[in-house]
Amino acid sequence: MRMIPLAIDEIIDHLLRHNFLNETRFSQAFARGKFRTKKWGRNRIVNELKLRQISKFNIKIALKEIPNDEYFKTFEALAEKRLQQLASETNLQKKRKKLADYLFYRGWESELVYGKVNEILE
Known part of the structure; x- marks a missing residue:
């Protein structure tokens, strides 16, 4: 968007503080969605989350979303x-x-x- 670095930092900080950017929430939604819609198994979900540089802690939380x-x-x-x-x-x-x-x-x-x-x- 061609913003100055200070504006970028301020926007990201605001998004993080107000829980718009949340790695845990993303990984949980990703795991639920890919399992239910695409019928992916746990191995594929884990690999895709690793590709997106999601932490191991959040991957474990995400896998708990699948009964x-x-x-x-x-x-x-x-x-x-x-x-x-x-x-x-x-x-x-x-x-x-x-x-x-x-x-x-x-x-x-x-x-x-x-x-x-x-x-x-x-």
Whole structure:
């Protein structure tokens, strides 16, 4: 905005004092939003927050915004939806790899992903 440095400092100070700029609030809203709308797992959320240089303390607070029961229900629903999309895949190994790659890209934990992939064998 081509402001002088003193004006910039004063504006940022005002925003911080009146809680308009708040790293904790941002990280909580980010985690809730990405989980609910984009169905991201905790790994992806953590990585994205780290990219935005959010502190570890605030990342931990943000992850508490995601209830465990809702987290696992979302994972199951996402995995089942992807399996239905892969129904035409006849090669079992390719199907398992595509499912795992999709879930890892979305940021889900490896123990959840491999547990789901191993269910396909049965």
